[in-house]
Amino acid sequence: MIKRKHARLSIVLLLSGIVCLLLGIAFENTFYSFAIVVYIMSVVLVAAAVVVSFKYLKCPGCRRRSSLPQWSGGGKHKCRYCGTEYSYDK
Numbered sequence: 001m002i003k004r005k006h007a008r009l010s011i012v013l014l015l016s017g018i019v020c021l022l023l024g025i026a027f028e029n030t031f032y033s034f035a036i037v038v039y040i041m042s043v044v045l046v047a048a049a050v051v052v053s054f055k056y057l058k059c060p061g062c063r064r065r066s067s068l069p070q071w072s073g074g075g076k077h078k079c080r081y082c083g084t085e086y087s088y089d090k
């Protein structure tokens with residue numbers, strides 16, 4: 001059983017990281033120091049998304065990271081390594 005909140009947390013962190021990256025690109029020429037800060041933030045956010053994803057979104061059978069985080073949608077998912085079926089808690 002994979003917790004939905006972990007999947008959503010991972011998605012939110014990743015999207016925030018992408019937004020920060022885009023902000024950095026947008027302000028690179030006008031507000032250089034602000035751009036540096038958001039670049040650093042984007043790296044931190046993406047790293048956090050990866051950590052959450054690798055720590056919590058693991059196959060219950062083989063403990064490998066097999067699933068992409070899903071915001072919603074039920075049903076069974078199948079591990080691409082060992083074939084174990086798993087589902088989200090909600």
Ligand SMILES: [Zn+2]
Pocket residue numbers: 059060061062063064066079080081082083084
């Ligand atoms: Zn597996």
